[in-house]
Amino acid sequence: MLSQIWTALSLFVVAASLRAADARELSRQDIHARQLEAAKRWHSTRSSPAKRAAPKNITFSNPKASQFYVDGRSIPEVDFDVGPSWSGLMPISGNPKETRKLFFWFFPPGPDGRRMEAQDAHPLRSGARSMQPFSWSWGQAKPTVNDFSWTNLANVLWVEQPVGTGYSQGTPNIKNEDELAAQLVGFMQQFLEVFSELKNKNLYMSGESFAGTMLPYTANYIYQHPKELDLKLKGIWIADPSLSWNVVQEQIPAVNFVHRYEHVFAFNQTFLAQLDALSKKCNYAGYMDKHVTYPPKNGLLPLPGKSTTADRGCDVWNMIFNEALRINPAFNVYRIFDTYPILWDVLGFPGSFEQVQVAPVYFDRADVKKAIHAPANVTWSVCSPINVFPRGDSSLPPALTVLPSVIEKNIRTVIVHGLADFRLLAEG
Numbered sequence: 001m002l003s004q005i006w007t008a009l010s011l012f013v014v015a016a017s018l019r020a021a022d023a024r025e026l027s028r029q030d031i032h033a034r035q036l037e038a039a040k041r042w043h044s045t046r047s048s049p050a051k052r053a054a055p056k057n058i059t060f061s062n063p064k065a066s067q068f069y070v071d072g073r074s075i076p077e078v079d080f081d082v083g084p085s086w087s088g089l090m091p092i093s094g095n096p097k098e099t100r101k102l103f104f105w106f107f108p109p110g111p112d113g114r115r116m117e118a119q120d121a122h123p124l125r126s127g128a129r130s131m132q133p134f135s136w137s138w139g140q141a142k143p144t145v146n147d148f149s150w151t152n153l154a155n156v157l158w159v160e161q162p163v164g165t166g167y168s169q170g171t172p173n174i175k176n177e178d179e180l181a182a183q184l185v186g187f188m189q190q191f192l193e194v195f196s197e198l199k200n201k202n203l204y205m206s207g208e209s210f211a212g213t214m215l216p217y218t219a220n221y222i223y224q225h226p227k228e229l230d231l232k233l234k235g236i237w238i239a240d241p242s243l244s245w246n247v248v249q250e251q252i253p254a255v256n257f258v259h260r261y262e263h264v265f266a267f268n269q270t271f272l273a274q275l276d277a278l279s280k281k282c283n284y285a286g287y288m289d290k291h292v293t294y295p296p297k298n299g300l301l302p303l304p305g306k307s308t309t310a311d312r313g314c315d316v317w318n319m320i321f322n323e324a325l326r327i328n329p330a331f332n333v334y335r336i337f338d339t340y341p342i343l344w345d346v347l348g349f350p351g352s353f354e355q356v357q358v359a360p361v362y363f364d365r366a367d368v369k370k371a372i373h374a375p376a377n378v379t380w381s382v383c384s385p386i387n388v389f390p391r392g393d394s395s396l397p398p399a400l401t402v403l404p405s406v407i408e409k410n411i412r413t414v415i416v417h418g419l420a421d422f423r424l425l426a427e428g
Ligand SMILES: *[C@@H]1O[C@H](CO)[C@@H](O)[C@H](O)[C@H]1NC(C)=O
Pocket: 057, 058, 059, 060, 066, 069, 084
């Protein structure tokens, strides 16, 4: 009896290893057939583009609008109709001699849409990734239909700003976030003079990263200058925002973050012990437990040391970043789980470094610039080589200034933060 069980078991084991050998010897044709079948299954579980309502073409009464019109079938590499949109350069003021212009791309809403949204910061980046009618993510050979485009529900205006970024024209001259806001609002008002059917709509502004600083200041500016913009500001939505001092958003939570993802960083015990010791010495350890209480104990949170970035010998963020790159050269500071291969990127960023796997990047191609009325004489890159604040930005982080009152005045404020982001940390 016992031996029969053993026989049965060993037979089972043999059968299993035979199956494994079979799988190893699948022919290339078999593999392709299975891939095709999987691709078909994937397609049938998604709403097919054919079933989507055809994009509506709308007209604007101002004849100037037509010079910005983009035919949704004419966007390079996009082999489906994304519907009508409008893009190009718009000045930041009504002055006929104005040399400063920002680039925008405007999409009207699908059949259910009604709101006015404005999106900024790295609009072409986030737009091409996830919010436009087409999406072209890391490693994708071609763009695909984005069933979850924000444009399904709302008018969406992507703006490259401030002056000095992307395709924008003119020389940057701003000194702080209020001046940045004034220029962005000036641009939006010029946009509304052409696309005047959009006047008086509700406005929600969204953006990520440094937009976390720019948008609270812009919202504050709009609330303080209600007559300058013919839109009704209702709220802001900021993702992985830069809101506070670097020491708060990067240094204080960095070592905690490493412990949470110890198996991802794979540091040795000696290095971990060194980090723990520094974290203690620099007053990062236990900071959150001690100070982050509601209601706050003593008003504004204290700095852990003297510096708003990092005291000498306390830059644990950089130590972690360098060591993470040494162990995993594909370490992506915006998504720590990445490993080789580094996926090619149609925009060349974001990652730990700008990529050069494809040149020119999509928005620097002559055919793309032509299709969206972008200036041919600008070299486009995600991160501007030009300093948009030529003499620095004198504004304090918004969490210390305008953000609280903006949250009070907004109907809705959304602040979200990705947990895999080590550039700015959710806990900070
Ligand atoms: C859509 O409308 C614009 C004017 O706003 C016009 O130039 C264009 O030809 C129209 N496109 C289609 C496909 O009807």
